[in-house]
Amino acid sequence: MIYLSIxxxxxxxxxxxxxxxxxxxxxxxxxxxxxxETIHKTLEQQLEKQGLGYKDLNGVIxxxxxxxxxxxxxxxxxINALASSLNLPVVACGGSNWIExxxxxxNNGENDKLIIPEYGSLPNVTKQKK
Numbered sequence: 001m002i003y004l005s006i007x008x009x010x011x012x013x014x015x016x017x018x019x020x021x022x023x024x025x026x027x028x029x030x031x032x033x034x035x036x037e038t039i040h041k042t043l044e045q046q047l048e049k050q051g052l053g054y055k056d057l058n059g060v061i062x063x064x065x066x067x068x069x070x071x072x073x074x075x076x077x078x079i080n081a082l083a084s085s086l087n088l089p090v091v092a093c094g095g096s097n098w099i100e101x102x103x104x105x106x107n108n109g110e111n112d113k114l115i116i117p118e119y120g121s122l123p124n125v126t127k128q129k130k
Contacts, residue, residue, distance in 0.1 A: 001019070001020060001058040001059065001106070001107070002017065002018070002019050002052065002056055002057055002058050003017070003018045003019075003057070003058060003059045003060065003061060003102070003103060003106055004016070004017055004018075004043075004047075004057050004059075004060045004061070005017075005018065005060070005061040005062070005063075005098075005099050005102060006043075006060070006061070006062055006063070006075055006078075006079060007062075007063035007075070007098075008031070008035060008039070008063070008067075008068075008071040008072060008074060008075030009063055009065055009066070009067020009068050009071050009072050009075075010067055010068060010071065011030060011031065011032040011068075011071075012028050012029070012030055012031070013028065013029060013031040013035060013039070013042075013071070013075075014026065014027070014028050015027050015042060015043060015046050016099065017046060017047070017050055017052070018099075018103060021103055021107075024050050025046055025049060025050055027042070027046050029042060031071075035070075035071055035074050035075075036074050039074065039075070039078055040078070043078075043082075054082065054086055055086065057086065057088055058088070058089075058106070059088055059089045059090065059091070059106040060079055060082065060083055060088055060089075060090045060091075061090075061091055061092075061093060061098070061099060061102030061103065061105075061106065062075060062076065062079050062090065062091070062092045062093075062102075062115050063075075063092075063093065063094065063098050064076075064092035064093060064094050064098075064115065064116075064117055064118050065094060065117045065118035065119055065120055066094075066118055066119055066120020066121070067117075067119070067120065069119050069124075072117035072118075072119060073117060075117075076092075076115040076116070076117045079115055080114055080115050083113075083115075089106055089109075089110070089111035089113075090111065090112055090113065090114075090115055091105045091106055091110055091111065091112050092112050092115045092116070092117075093105070094118065
């Protein structure tokens, strides 16, 4: 089974690819405020480096939070669209063992179907100056 994991809760985002529980790649990049611009291309590049495409994936693991409101929202939106369009199972996990927990959940046939981030607090919305 080939699984993709993604974490977008902080300025440095992560993508990893696993085959049968073994890491094929783990890529981190400074996405910061450019996450929406870079996430799709980065996903494609990391899959291509392993000789894979989206259709080779058997499931997706997403870090659910807590963390950056915008980062988590962008990551969840991209993965929800990907999982839905490819009919892939998707699981959201948190904590320090989120990848291992996600692999176990996918191996057990679990599917959250829709990722809803856990932000940890209300978003910090600044007031308009004028």
